[in-house]
Amino acid sequence: MTKATKLLTALPPPQRQHLMTLAREVSFPEDTRVFEAGGRADRFWVIRSGSVSLDQQVTTHQRVTVASLSAGDLLGWSWLFPPYRWDFGAEAFSPVRAYEFEAQPVLKLCEEDPALGLSLVRIVAEILAHRLEMTRGKLMEQYAIKRRGAF
Numbered sequence: 001m002t003k004a005t006k007l008l009t010a011l012p013p014p015q016r017q018h019l020m021t022l023a024r025e026v027s028f029p030e031d032t033r034v035f036e037a038g039g040r041a042d043r044f045w046v047i048r049s050g051s052v053s054l055d056q057q058v059t060t061h062q063r064v065t066v067a068s069l070s071a072g073d074l075l076g077w078s079w080l081f082p083p084y085r086w087d088f089g090a091e092a093f094s095p096v097r098a099y100e101f102e103a104q105p106v107l108k109l110c111e112e113d114p115a116l117g118l119s120l121v122r123i124v125a126e127i128l129a130h131r132l133e134m135t136r137g138k139l140m141e142q143y144a145i146k147r148r149g150a151f
Contacts, residue, residue, distance in 0.1 A: 005130065006072035008046055008099075010123045015116045022106055023099040028052075028092040034075065037089045041078035042103050047071055050096030054088045056135070064142050066135040068093065077124050079103035 008016055026045070028034055035041070037057060051070045055063040066088065069075055075098065078086050084103075110117030 005123060005126045007074040007123055007127065009072065010126075011116075011119055015113070015119055018109065018113060018116055019101070019106070019120070020099070022101050022109065024101075026098055026100045028096040028098070030092055030094050032092045032096075034090040034092060035086045037086050039086050041076060041084045041086050043100055044074060044076035044079050044103065044106075045098040045100050047073050047075055048097040048099060050098075051093040052090050052096055053093045054090055054131075056088055056139075058142070063089065064138065066138045067131055074124070074127050077128060079106075080121070080124055 008020075011019065023046075025048075028050075034045075034052060047069055049071055051068055052073075052075055053065045054067040054069065055065050058064050075090060076086070078084060080103075106120075110120060
């Protein structure tokens with residue numbers, strides 16, 4: 001598996017500085033639900049410290065953790081694509097500090113600075129490809145565990 005791309009370090013310095021003008025520092029206590037799958041995706045975060053688990057509801061009573069995110073990782077990408085709904089849920093696994101970005105000002109900035117917009121979309125696509133690979137692996141692992149338990 002390839003190493004995960006870190007959004008802020010992947011952006012060229014002038015573009016990163018431009019994006020950071022929209023950042024707001026936030027924190028989440030341990031065990032806080034940051035967002036639920038299906039909810040309105042109108043922002044994203046870059047984790048500064050702590051860890052967040054991404055989960056998928058597989059039954060009405062069971063969530064499967066599909067990824068763990070830590071410092072430098074992008075939390076939330078659904079703000080970039082219609083219908084702007086979270087595909088996963090997220091929960092702070094430990095106390096988390098993060099930069100928060102509201103989607104609308106970032107999208108406006110991307111329209112004003114097309115080079116930043118293209119860089120951001122490319123980096124998010126790379127992150128998505130990596131997350132898809134991780135999620136597939138986790139779900140296959142869960143399936144294998146269930147199958148072993150069936151015998």
